[in-house]
Amino acid sequence: MKVTMTINHRQRELDVAPGEHLLDTLRNHHILSVKRGCDSSSCGVCTVLVDMKPVLSCSVLTARVAGKEILTVEGIHDFVETLAGYMGHEGADQCGFCNPALALTVYALKHEIPHPTLDDIRHYLLGNLCRCTGYQAQHIAILKCLEECA
Amino acid sequence: MRINELIQPTSIEEAYALLQEHEDAKIAGGTLWMRLGQHDVERLIVLDGLGLDTITETNDDISIGAMVTLRQLETNPIIQTHLNGMLSRAAGSIMGVQVRNLATIGGSVIGNYSFSDIIPVLAVMDTTLVFHHQGEVPLDLFLSKRLSEPDILVAIRIRKQEGRGTVHKISRTELDFALLNVAVTHTDRWRIAIGSRPAGAAMATNAMAHLDQADRIDDQTIATAVELAMEEIKLSSNAKASQAYRRDLLSAHLRRALNEVK
Numbered sequence A: 001m002k003v004t005m006t007i008n009h010r011q012r013e014l015d016v017a018p019g020e021h022l023l024d025t026l027r028n029h030h031i032l033s034v035k036r037g038c039d040s041s042s043c044g045v046c047t048v049l050v051d052m053k054p055v056l057s058c059s060v061l062t063a064r065v066a067g068k069e070i071l072t073v074e075g076i077h078d079f080v081e082t083l084a085g086y087m088g089h090e091g092a093d094q095c096g097f098c099n100p101a102l103a104l105t106v107y108a109l110k111h112e113i114p115h116p117t118l119d120d121i122r123h124y125l126l127g128n129l130c131r132c133t134g135y136q137a138q139h140i141a142i143l144k145c146l147e148e149c150a
Numbered sequence B: 001m002r003i004n005e006l007i008q009p010t011s012i013e014e015a016y017a018l019l020q021e022h023e024d025a026k027i028a029g030g031t032l033w034m035r036l037g038q039h040d041v042e043r044l045i046v047l048d049g050l051g052l053d054t055i056t057e058t059n060d061d062i063s064i065g066a067m068v069t070l071r072q073l074e075t076n077p078i079i080q081t082h083l084n085g086m087l088s089r090a091a092g093s094i095m096g097v098q099v100r101n102l103a104t105i106g107g108s109v110i111g112n113y114s115f116s117d118i119i120p121v122l123a124v125m126d127t128t129l130v131f132h133h134q135g136e137v138p139l140d141l142f143l144s145k146r147l148s149e150p151d152i153l154v155a156i157r158i159r160k161q162e163g164r165g166t167v168h169k170i171s172r173t174e175l176d177f178a179l180l181n182v183a184v185t186h187t188d189r190w191r192i193a194i195g196s197r198p199a200g201a202a203m204a205t206n207a208m209a210h211l212d213q214a215d216r217i218d219d220q221t222i223a224t225a226v227e228l229a230m231e232e233i234k235l236s237s238n239a240k241a242s243q244a245y246r247r248d249l250l251s252a253h254l255r256r257a258l259n260e261v262k
């Protein structure tokens, strides 16, 4: 079936299967920043923003996001660069597999809760699993980034 | 799970007609749980764009559309204030924000999962399910009988009540299923539901009657209510927790919950 949506600010018309998930659609179209981890709604590395809301692309049917705006890290380049600086400074950057999903979720958080506390950050990012950092450094980097860039 | 056909009807009437016409058709909520199942879906009927994703209130009721997400429940001011925001807190305790932006209250109710954090809370509120064909079905009737024929859940209606409510979800980590759920409301009467036993939610009716009949709610009344609940609520073991541990949790958390809302 043909569906139209905006992906990273560009209108796209795509031919998708009825049961196709957004993760597969995006990766099939060479948007490889969106990762596949558990593929069962648990790890958060496949996060993308649909109309600014973080969702699991492994679990969203592509046909259901027709007409919506999809953002992956390629669409929020400036913010990602800024956040990456803070992450590096705090030593919060290791293998990087979780980073695209994390950056997108932080971007959504920034719009939903402009001045988050550390607790707000922890709660909002609970679904973003990271196998390397132990979270503490990530959360401090995010707090500093959002405070200083507000 | 494979989906062979996706149908987007333009009205609930059309969706219902399709459901009647095709034995192999299924209604989609957020499809999060459905996706984890092994079964292929021949026809998936989605209810997007049919106006089932809003929360409204009148003087007497709160009406939650079946497609309202857990995240909407968590952040909606009406839900955040009714009975101390217990439904909002329960929804906000489920997985990460990416799951809560997809999972619907309709899928949570129809699924009637034994680990549900939502059902025990709805069970201690005055909750009615509004189906397209069967009309209004009280939640307790739905939980005891299940659906006799395929139908579409349109809304969840909660009668507004003055009073207090609380919910204790006990889990090993914030992303894990509950080891036990204890939900209590104190309005013009008491209601206690225990979920994740690990079986589905059960009402502690003897404990509720004891509290309803008591002249005053003091430590002794509460201790007796907890004892009655421990006798009537069947707990068992699974990989997450033993029956003995669940008994300890029930005793401690029910006492605390009753004290919070007395």
Ligand SMILES: Cc1cc2nc3c(=O)[nH]c(=O)nc-3n(C[C@H](O)[C@H](O)[C@H](O)COP(=O)(O)OP(=O)(O)OC[C@H]3O[C@@H](n4cnc5c(N)ncnc54)[C@H](O)[C@@H]3O)c2cc1C
Pocket (backbone or CB within 6 Å): A040, A041, A042, B026, B027, B028, B029, B030, B031, B032, B033, B034, B035, B036, B066, B067, B070, B094, B095, B099, B102, B103, B104, B105, B106, B107, B108, B109, B110, B111, B115, B116, B117, B118, B151, B152, B153, B154, B175, B176, B177, B178
């Ligand atoms: C990884 C994971 C962890 C979870 N952890 C928890 C947890 O800790 N606590 C908790 O409470 N929940 C948990 N859930 C469950 C979640 O909260 C939802 O209850 C679940 O995903 C079902 O909602 P859904 O919108 O995805 O429904 P779907 O999967 O789309 O549907 C579920 C069932 O309901 C039917 N259905 C849906 N909507 C309607 C309707 N309007 N009318 C008629 N039938 C309908 C479908 O046909 C299907 O049979 C978890 C889910 C996942 C995927």
Ligand code: FES
Pocket (backbone or CB within 6 Å): A035, A036, A037, A038, A039, A040, A041, A042, A043, A044, A045, A046, A047, A056, A057, A058, A059
């Ligand atoms: S791949 Fe793990 S949640 Fe989607």
Ligand code: FES
Pocket (backbone or CB within 6 Å): A093, A094, A095, A096, A097, A098, A099, A129, A130, A131, A132, A133
């Ligand atoms: S940095 Fe390796 S998974 Fe997060």
